[in-house]
Amino acid sequence: MRELTVQNLSKAAFAPFGVVIDAADAVPEMINDGTTRRHADLASLDIRGVPGDGDPRIHLYVASARRFPLRLANLERHRRASQVFVPLNGQRFIVVVAPGGPAPEWERIEAFLSAPGQAISLHRDCWHHGLIALQDGDRFAVIEGGSYRLDTQELAAPEEIMLVAPGLE
Template sequence: MRRLTCLELNAAAFAPFGAVIDGEGRAPESINDGTTQRYADLARLDLCANAGDGAPLIHLYVASARRFPLRLARLERHRRASQVFIPLNGQRFIIVVAPGGPLPDWERMQAFLSKPGQAVSLHRGCWHHGLVALNDSDRFAVIEGGAYRTDTEELDAPEDILLELPE
């Protein structure tokens, strides 16, 4: 049995899998008569690989807390669209990803723990685990391509992999 621990979510470590959406370290632009600070161009969306994929969609996910250690039974990917997870209450969450092409590289799987207020945009085709919420009723806005129902590929893990909750 293999154990996986969480790393801190940061842009450099997460870059092979997608973008961290966070204004930290960036200079905002003042808009709306100075009442709003805009952190622009934090992530690019890649939501329509094919003309028939349909318009991008926004969903609301209300998640249950996971129990730890969490058995990571499978990974999924979406080959025709990126996917964005935005916590609506500023809560932390865990994103589990793995490099790979037709198959995930299970040995190089990584888990990242977000800081409050961070969101992520996964690259199109990125292998990832389903949403890992830390609290019951955590709410997320999820942006994805219109063909998400037919664009989800799942693969079972070849061995038991346990994700441990960080201290």
């Protein structure tokens, strides 16, 4: 059995897998008669697949809490579009990712714990685990390509991988 420990989500560490969407370092522009801070251009979207995929979609995910240690049975990827997860209550969540081509590089799998208010945009073709929420009822806006169901490829882990999250167990 292999043990994987969660690390804090940072822009530099997550860059090979996607973009951390976080306004912490952005200088806002004041709009709406000075009542709104606009933190512009925090990430771009790569959600147009091939002709016939349909328009990009916005979904609402309401998740159940995961319990740790958590057995990671598989990873998935979406080859034709990126996927964006935006926590709607500013809650933290865990994202598990791995580099790879036709299959994940299982020996390089990583797990990240977001800070409150951080969102992520996974690169197109990034191997990742399904949503890992920390509280029952955590809500996420998810933006993805129109061919999401047809474009999901899953592969089973070749060995048992247990995700540990000190302080969350």
